[in-house]
Amino acid sequence: MPFRLDLLILITMTFMRFFCLLFSCLLLSAPLGAQPAPSQLDLAMSNVQLDKSLTSPAAFLGYPLGEWHLRHDQINYYLNTLASKSPRVSLDSAGFSHEAREQLTAVITSDKNQRNLTQILQQRSEAKQGLAQQGPLVIWLAYSIHGDEASGAHAALAFSYYLAASQEPWVKQLLEQAIVLITPSQNPDGFDRFATWANNHQGQTIVTDENHREHWQDWPTGRGNHYFADLNRDWLFLRHKESQGRVAFFHKWQPHYVGDFHEMWHSQSYFFQPGVVDRIYPLTPKANHELTEKLADFHRKALDEAKQVYFSGQLFDDFFYGKGSTYPDINGSVGVLFEQASARGQAQASANGTVTFQTAIANHFATSISSVQGALALKQALIDYQTAFFSDKQSKDPVRSKGRLIRALNDTARRDELINLFRLHQIQFNYLTKSLFHSGQEYRPIDSIFVADNQPQQALLSALFDKRTDFKDPTFYDISTWDIESALGLNVVPNVTPDIDVLTRRPMQYHQLNLKNTTAPPWPQNSVALMINWQQSPASGFVNQLMTKGVQVKFSNQEFSLKQTQNQQTIQQKFVAGSSQIPVKQTGKSIAEVRQLTWEAAIKWQVDVIATASSANFTGIDLGSDDFTTIKPVVPMIISGYGSDAFEVGEIWYYLDKKLSVPVSLVNAERINSLDLSRYTHVFMTEGNFSSMNDTSARKLGQFVQNGGVIIAQKAALTWLNKRNVLSQEVQTERYYHKLFNSDGLRFSDQAAFKAKQHIGGAIVNLTLDTSHPLTFGMPSTVAVMKNKPLAFETNSAPFTVAGQYQDQLLSSGYMAQEYQRAFANKPAMMVERKGKGAIVGLADNMMFRNIWLGSEKVYANALYFIQAAP
Numbered sequence: 079m080p081f082r083l084d085l086l087i088l089i090t091m092t093f094m095r096f097f098c099l100l101f102s103c104l105l106l107s108a109p110l111g112a113q114p115a116p117s118q119l120d121l122a123m124s125n126v127q128l129d130k131s132l133t134s135p136a137a138f139l140g141y142p143l144g145e146w147h148l149r150h151d152q153i154n155y156y157l158n159t160l161a162s163k164s165p166r167v168s169l170d171s172a173g174f175s176h177e178a179r180e181q182l183t184a185v186i187t188s189d190k191n192q193r194n195l196t197q198i199l200q201q202r203s204e205a206k207q208g209l210a211q212q213g214p215l216v217i218w219l220a221y222s223i224h225g226d227e228a229s230g231a232h233a234a235l236a237f238s239y240y241l242a243a244s245q246e247p248w249v250k251q252l253l254e255q256a257i258v259l260i261t262p263s264q265n266p267d268g269f270d271r272f273a274t275w276a277n278n279h280q281g282q283t284i285v286t287d288e289n290h291r292e293h294w295q296d297w298p299t300g301r302g303n304h305y306f307a308d309l310n311r312d313w314l315f316l317r318h319k320e321s322q323g324r325v326a327f328f329h330k331w332q333p334h335y336v337g338d339f340h341e342m343w344h345s346q347s348y349f350f351q352p353g354v355v356d357r358i359y360p361l362t363p364k365a366n367h368e369l370t371e372k373l374a375d376f377h378r379k380a381l382d383e384a385k386q387v388y389f390s391g392q393l394f395d396d397f398f399y400g401k402g403s404t405y406p407d408i409n410g411s412v413g414v415l416f417e418q419a420s421a422r423g424q425a426q427a428s429a430n431g432t433v434t435f436q437t438a439i440a441n442h443f444a445t446s447i448s449s450v451q452g453a454l455a456l457k458q459a460l461i462d463y464q465t466a467f468f469s470d471k472q473s474k475d476p477v478r479s480k481g482r483l484i485r486a487l488n489d490t491a492r493r494d495e496l497i498n499l500f501r502l503h504q505i506q507f508n509y510l511t512k513s514l515f516h517s518g519q520e521y522r523p524i525d526s527i528f529v530a531d532n533q534p535q536q537a538l539l540s541a542l543f544d545k546r547t548d549f550k551d552p553t554f555y556d557i558s559t560w561d562i563e564s565a566l567g568l569n570v571v572p573n574v575t576p577d578i579d580v581l582t583r584r585p586m587q588y589h590q591l592n593l594k595n596t597t598a599p600p601w602p603q604n605s606v607a608l609m610i611n612w613q614q615s616p617a618s619g620f621v622n623q624l625m626t627k628g629v630q631v632k633f634s635n636q637e638f639s640l641k642q643t644q645n646q647q648t649i650q651q652k653f654v655a656g657s658s659q660i661p662v663k664q665t666g667k668s669i670a671e672v673r674q675l676t677w678e679a680a681i682k683w684q685v686d687v688i689a690t691a692s693s694a695n696f697t698g699i700d701l702g703s704d705d706f707t708t709i710k711p712v713v714p715m716i717i718s719g720y721g722s723d724a725f726e727v728g729e730i731w732y733y734l735d736k737k738l739s740v741p742v743s744l745v746n747a748e749r750i751n752s753l754d755l756s757r758y759t760h761v762f763m764t765e766g767n768f769s770s771m772n773d774t775s776a777r778k779l780g781q782f783v784q785n786g787g788v789i790i791a792q793k794a795a796l797t798w799l800n801k802r803n804v805l806s807q808e809v810q811t812e813r814y815y816h817k818l819f820n821s822d823g824l825r826f827s828d829q830a831a832f833k834a835k836q837h838i839g840g841a842i843v844n845l846t847l848d849t850s851h852p853l854t855f856g857m858p859s860t861v862a863v864m865k866n867k868p869l870a871f872e873t874n875s876a877p878f879t880v881a882g883q884y885q886d887q888l889l890s891s892g893y894m895a896q897e898y899q900r901a902f903a904n905k906p907a908m909m910v911e912r913k914g915k916g917a918i919v920g921l922a923d924n925m926m927f928r929n930i931w932l933g934s935e936k937v938y939a940n941a942l943y944f945i946q947a948a949p
């Protein structure tokens with residue numbers, strides 16, 4: 079649609095009338111508990127001609143929207159009601175949350191477009207071809223991905239009703255020309271956690287004191303999902319099912335505009351993008367910034383009319399593509415972030431006066447309207463932008479183009495994690511039909527793939543593998559890098575052009591044993607042991623399942639090889655240190671039983687099991703050697719609650735629960751003093767100040783280790799343990815590192831830049847591992863970790879304790895000040911300190927950062943199985 083000033087004026091006037099009514103009635107809102115007042119929305123709608131057959135949110139709830147915090151099921155029920163009554167509304171689903179709550183989206187458009195949705199979705203699926211687009215504009219408004227930022231979901235419900243019911247000409251025109259997708263609640267589990275908390279502590283009289291429990295959530299807050307994860311950091315790596323469903327939804331609709339609605343600190347005002355200009359990721363096209371700026375005029379006008387002060391161009395950035403407002407920017411859409419000061423409950427006193435939930439809802443409602451109006455006014459520009467975004471990324475013959483050869487060495491499961499990620503992001507790739515060789519390294523069909531550079535998702539692909547270390551502004555709202563090669567521990571050869579006959583779109587049947595198709599364990603009857611190479615990531619879950627069933631599993635303390643016969647040829651089958659041996663002859667179990675249980679576990683975990691007919695080694699050790707140690711069953715617990723870091727606790731929980739199927743207890747820190755720790759084998763401690771634990775807790779933990787327990791501690795937990803003499807190894811922390819920064823000659827106004835330099839938002843650094851140390855078994859000699867805290871061990875370590883150290887030139891990608899790079903170089907980063915019968919495993923970094931660090935998370939399985947009570 080061409081830009082029409084007369085239409086814009088009409089739209090603005092209608093909106094002003096609607097919005098002013100909504101806003102003014104908020105000031106008059108009746109005290110809670112009085113006779114049910116007419117809904118604020120109903121009042122606001124009183125001047126707008128509405129479809130009376132539709133139920134407003136207030137009529138549906140029986141009280142004004144926002145008087146109590148909505149639960150997710152109420153939102154879904156209301157959307158269903160609306161869809162059943164209005165020909166303008168249908169529903170789409172982005173799947174379920176971990177706790178099985180459905181993620182619904184209202185698809186709102188003219189009834190004519192509703193009837194043509196199949197055709198429109200077909201057109202959307204062709205958008206990435208980069209040809210002239212057909213069909214309506216697609217606007218996606220998505221709210222409350224942080225569950226305790228609830229005003230968004232409430233505004234979304236009001237806005238869904240408004241678009242469904244309004245008979246205003248501009249709304250009719252909008253719905254003829256556009257499809258508006260409204261997803262009210264993007265983090266259903268966190269949303270309900272917060273709603274229950276806020277409602278539980280809301281009285282008849284509003285309490286604005288920030289110390290009131292209503293505004294002071296328990297641990298964990300509603301920000302994260304079931305596993306306490308921040309879903310608004312999960313758009314690239316998709317570790318959570320909420321994100322997987324949402325990204326599939328994104329590509330199904332391939333929207334032109336995405337609004338992402340949040341809340342921020344209660345003493346702030348209102349923010350909308352553009353953010354800080356120098357902190358836009360360089361791969362985002364300039365035309366995207368220009369459109370964001372044009373759209374901002376509509377938000378400015380809407381909020382000015384409401385006398386709501388705001389800011390843009392500061393604080394927030396457009397950098398990390400793992401967020402809801404930036405993922406669209408690297409996928410052909412224009413994403414805009416909105417942030418409203420949070421009441422975190424009904425009303426909260428702030429430096430700017432009282433911030434109320436109702437004002438928050440009204441503000442997000444206002445920018446929802448300015449979003450659709452802005453997008454409609456810029457319709458052609460947004461469509462042209464998307465077409466141009468994809469049109470220059472095509473290749474006539476993608477198979478023949480240059481690309482990346484990618485390998486997850488000897489680990490099909492980790493390679494397949496990458497494949498699943500590519501599928502969800504609609505990145506095209508090829509399997510290999512035979513091995514390729516580069517620099518003396520073999521890239522096998524079983525562990526490698528090829529990804530062509532020239533393809534519609536070229537921009538996202540570049541972003542995933544970006545390793546830059548230079549930035550205009552070294553200030554980062556979140557991590558400064560997310561290189562997938564480092565995170566997944568991949569080997570990547572760029573600029574490869576393989577022969578076409580080496581590539582295939584079909585997965586090959588790789589496993590030596592097609593286990594699912596066998597009716598009985600397929601190994602020869604003369605097998606004496608069943609062997610598993612520890613490089614396979616599911617091996618850790620496989621081993622745990624066998625131990626749970628009472629099967630004896632041993633791990634090797636060194637690498638070895640066995641002689642095998644394959645296709646009548648003798649081959650050398652290599653095993654890394656840490657590899658598992660299941661002797662078929664075991665006390666208390668028949669050979670048939672051992673074979674059966676191993677077979678069942680192998681099917682479940684999809685690991686390759688090698689049967690051997692002899693205990694004799696080809697190189698290294700024989701199978702009866704003392705260098706095979708029996709793994710003991712594990713009973714781990716994680717110290718959680720106040721004082722621990724909910725994100726890191728959630729990550730360890732996710733890993734043990736979902737990837738190893740190990741039952742793990744989350745125990746609040748303040749309960750440690752009254753617990754019997756002897757029933758646990760391992761205690762995990764994350765980042766945190768553990769302020770509710772004291773010297774008694776330290777004595778108990780020290781005794782736990784003396785008696786044979788293992789503490790696995792990372793980041794600030796190490797400082798806590800060292801200060802209380804549980805850990806002897808000295809740790810250098812922020813206080814030490816900050817002294818390395820020189821502020822001489824800086825002006826007062828240089829403070830922010832100075833602090834930004836001292837802050838490690840998240841940079842990827844390389845460690846050199848001692849691969850003969852049990853803590854690193856199955857890992858390569860170099861691993862990359864995400865470093866986001868100034869902390870490392872001092873170099874005066876006791877002999878044979880260090881398992882990994884920072885490299886001399888450690889920075890792999892992202893921003894880290896030179897002062898840090900020099901200070902961390904060659905410092906120990908991973909260690910095991912023996913104490914009495916037990917041990918403390920110390921990690922200077924979180925080696926499973928956000929559960930995306932698949933290349934190094936094995937260290938936690940190693941700590942569970944290989945660092946055990948001394949004999």
Ligand SMILES: [Zn+2]
Pocket residue numbers: 224227310340341
């Ligand atoms: Zn947020």
